[in-house]
Amino acid sequence: MKVIGFNGSPRKDGNTYLAIKTVFEVLEKEGIETELIHIAERLLYGCTACGACKKTKDGMCIIDSDIFNDCQKKIYESDGIIIGSPVYFGSVTPQVKALIDRSGYCARSGGNLLKRKVGAGVIAVRRAGAVETLHQINNVFLLNEVIIPGSIYWNMGIGREKGEILDDKEGMDTFRNLGENMAWLLKKINN
Numbered sequence: 001m002k003v004i005g006f007n008g009s010p011r012k013d014g015n016t017y018l019a020i021k022t023v024f025e026v027l028e029k030e031g032i033e034t035e036l037i038h039i040a041e042r043l044l045y046g047c048t049a050c051g052a053c054k055k056t057k058d059g060m061c062i063i064d065s066d067i068f069n070d071c072q073k074k075i076y077e078s079d080g081i082i083i084g085s086p087v088y089f090g091s092v093t094p095q096v097k098a099l100i101d102r103s104g105y106c107a108r109s110g111g112n113l114l115k116r117k118v119g120a121g122v123i124a125v126r127r128a129g130a131v132e133t134l135h136q137i138n139n140v141f142l143l144n145e146v147i148i149p150g151s152i153y154w155n156m157g158i159g160r161e162k163g164e165i166l167d168d169k170e171g172m173d174t175f176r177n178l179g180e181n182m183a184w185l186l187k188k189i190n191n
Contacts, residue, residue: 001031001032001033001079001080001186001187001190002032002033002034002035002077002078002079002080003024003027003032003033003034003035003078003079003080003081003082003118003182003186004034004035004037004074004075004077004078004080004081004082005020005023005024005034005035005036005037005081005082005083005084006036006037006039006071006081006082006083006084006096006099007020007036007037007038007039007040007084008039008040008083008084008085008086008092008093008095008096008099009038009040009084009085009086009093009124010040010041010093011086011162012038012040012041013162014086014124014162015086015124015157015159015160015162015163015164015165016084016085016086016122016123016124017036017038017084018124018157018163018165018166019084019122019123019124019155019157019165019171019175020036020082020084020122021036022172022175022176022179023082023120023122023175023176023178023179023182024036024082024179025176025179026176026178026179026180026182026183027080027179027182027183030179030180030183030187032079032080032183032186035074035078037071037074039067039071039095039096039099040093040095042066042067043065043066043067044066044067044068044071044095044098044099045063045065045066045068045098045102046094046097046098046101046102047098047101047102047105048063050062053105053106053109053110054109056109057109057110057111058110059072059076059106059107059109059110059111059113060072060073060106060110061102061106068098068099068102068103071099071103072102072103072106072107075103075107075114075117076113078117079117079118079186079189079190080117080118080119080120080182080186081114081117081118081119081120081141081146082119082120082121082122083096083099083100083119083120083121083122083137084096084121084122084123084124085121085122085123085124085133085137086123086124086125087123087124087125087126087128087129087130087133089129090128090129090132090133091129091132091133091136092133092136092137096136096137097136100136100137100140101140103140104140104143104144107144108143108144112144112145113144114141114144114145114146115144115145115146116145116146116147116189117146117147118146118147118148118149118182118185118186118189119141119146119147119148120148120149120155120178120182121133121134121136121137121138121141121155122155122156122175122178123137123154123155123156123157124156124157124159124165125156125157125158125159126158126159126160127158130154130156131154131156134154134155134156147185147189149178149181149182149184149185150178150181151174151175151177151178151181152173152174152177153170153171153174154174155174155175155178156171156174157171157172157174157175158171159171
C-alpha cells in the first residue's frame, strides 16, 4: 500500500511539511509506503475549464506543460492521498487549489477514478481559517467518493514560524491519530 502526499506550502520544510511528516511516520510504522511531493516549488496551472478531460475520459488533463499529469498518475497509483496546505487568507494556497480542481475534475471525467481511495487534508494555521481550508480539500474528496478518516479533532496544527507547529500538542496528537486511522482504514479496504 502507498500514500502520496502533496505539500502545498512554499516553505518546503515548514509547518505543513511537519504535519504531513507526522502522519507519514505513523503510516510507515504500519508498513505503508509514503511519498511526498512539494508542489509549491514547481509549476502547476489552475483549471481552465476547457472540458477536454470530459472528451478524452482518460482521467488526465490536456494541459501537459506543468507537473499536474505526473501528480495525477501518482494519485491513481496510490491507495491514499494526503493534501497539505497552510491557510492563506482563509483558504488553500493557489497550488493546492490548482491541484484539487484539476484532479477532481479529471478523475470524475475519467469515471470516478478516485472512488474508494482514502484521503485526508492536513492544515497548518497561524490563527484562523483552518476549518474552511480543510473543507476545501475535503470537498474534492467527497465529490470523488474518496473515504475520509477522522481524527480526535480537525486535522490542523497551529504555528506561524517554521517548527512552531511542533509545540501544538493537540495538533500533533491529531496528526498521529489521523495516521493511525488512515492506516487502519487502508488495511481494511485492501485486505
